[in-house]
Amino acid sequence: MKIAIAIIIVMFLPMFTNFVSAAPAQTLPKGYLSWKKSERKVVTDKNSLFYGIHYIYADKKAQSGYLAGNRFAEGSRIVIEFFNIKENPAVDGPKNMIVMMKKDKRQAATGGWLFAGFGADGKPSGLDPVTTCFGCHQKDAAQRDFVISTKKDFKNF
Numbered sequence: 001m002k003i004a005i006a007i008i009i010v011m012f013l014p015m016f017t018n019f020v021s022a023a024p025a026q027t028l029p030k031g032y033l034s035w036k037k038s039e040r041k042v043v044t045d046k047n048s049l050f051y052g053i054h055y056i057y058a059d060k061k062a063q064s065g066y067l068a069g070n071r072f073a074e075g076s077r078i079v080i081e082f083f084n085i086k087e088n089p090a091v092d093g094p095k096n097m098i099v100m101m102k103k104d105k106r107q108a109a110t111g112g113w114l115f116a117g118f119g120a121d122g123k124p125s126g127l128d129p130v131t132t133c134f135g136c137h138q139k140d141a142a143q144r145d146f147v148i149s150t151k152k153d154f155k156n157f
């Protein structure tokens with residue numbers, strides 16, 4: 001009996017440690033403002049989660065992924081900053097939200113991407129990635145490695 005229990009523990013231990021190491025690191029990468037930046041994107045539909053003005057930033061690996069037709073290597077990182085629309089929509093209002101995706105094969109429930117949401121101050125907003133984030137990405141971009149934007153969203157690619 002004791003042996004049986006020991007065997008069960010040994011069998012499940014790797015799962016448990018894997019689970020612990022898969023706990024998402026919810027921090028924004030430093031220096032993302034110097035990554036490749038998308039065109040300014042304005043969404044005027046107030047029902048959209050992306051209502052407002054936003055810019056997408058892609059690190060080196062993510063740039064290669066976009067160029068390969070949305071096939072991203074492990075570690076690729078994409079960040080979006082969102083801003084309010086002011087009365088004069090040509091000018092960005094205050095920042096209101098930041099989101100990030102990082103390619104991380106441990107995140108099996110969300111297509112091998114870590115999804116994370118942050119406030120304008122860069123602090124994690126604690127959104128649940130499975131229920132809050134993955135649905136749209138799965139629906140709109142299952143054939144594009146769950147990344148909805150493409151290289152067309154960036155200038156000079």
Ligand code: HEC
Pocket residue numbers: 041049050056078079080099100101115116117127129132133134135136137146147148149150153
């Ligand atoms: C209502 C649907 C929807 C939900 C929910 C959603 N997204 Fe997105 N996401 C989009 C769309 C549409 C784009 C493409 C934006 C563009 O092309 O400018 C996008 C783009 C992104 C990108 C840039 C890479 C890409 O796929 O184009 C990141 C990073 C991102 N979302 C993270 C998140 C995170 C984190 C969450 C959860 C907090 C989330 N998203 C929830 C629709 C959604």
